[in-house]
Amino acid sequence: MFKQIKSALFWYYLYKFRKKVILIAFLLILAISANAIYSDVVEYLTLKEKLEFLEIALISKWVIIIFSILSSIAITVSIFSIFKPKEEKLKGQAYQKNNDILSSKENKNSKFSKREEEFLKKDLKSKADLLVER
Numbered sequence: 001m002f003k004q005i006k007s008a009l010f011w012y013y014l015y016k017f018r019k020k021v022i023l024i025a026f027l028l029i030l031a032i033s034a035n036a037i038y039s040d041v042v043e044y045l046t047l048k049e050k051l052e053f054l055e056i057a058l059i060s061k062w063v064i065i066i067f068s069i070l071s072s073i074a075i076t077v078s079i080f081s082i083f084k085p086k087e088e089k090l091k092g093q094a095y096q097k098n099n100d101i102l103s104s105k106e107n108k109n110s111k112f113s114k115r116e117e118e119f120l121k122k123d124l125k126s127k128a129d130l131l132v133e134r
Helices: 002-016 018-047 051-079 084-109 114-121 127-133
Strands: none
Touching (some): 002 018
16 A cells, blocks of 8 residues: 555656656766766877867866756755745745735825715716616
């Protein structure tokens, strides 16, 4: 029973995040294959006796590997939604702004007299609306 639930959850989340999982797999394969590509480039450069380009090849290899790993980590973190507290803070700030706007509108309305406030709340009807109600 537990095995089936575990399998169902695994396939559900794999389907839900399939694009991100495919991207992570691609980036990790790129990082692993960077070493093989680097060894081929080193062999080629040593055969052609262009050793001054070995430094560029080494730097580019590590840039590719580090970029791939950091991108994979960032995508994995976004899957597990560690950044949700920031979103909740933003929602709280938006809610507070809305409350401030509403309270400022209420302050503006308080400048009116009681009779004017009643008139503002009154539902105005046209002659056509009055005829339809009859």
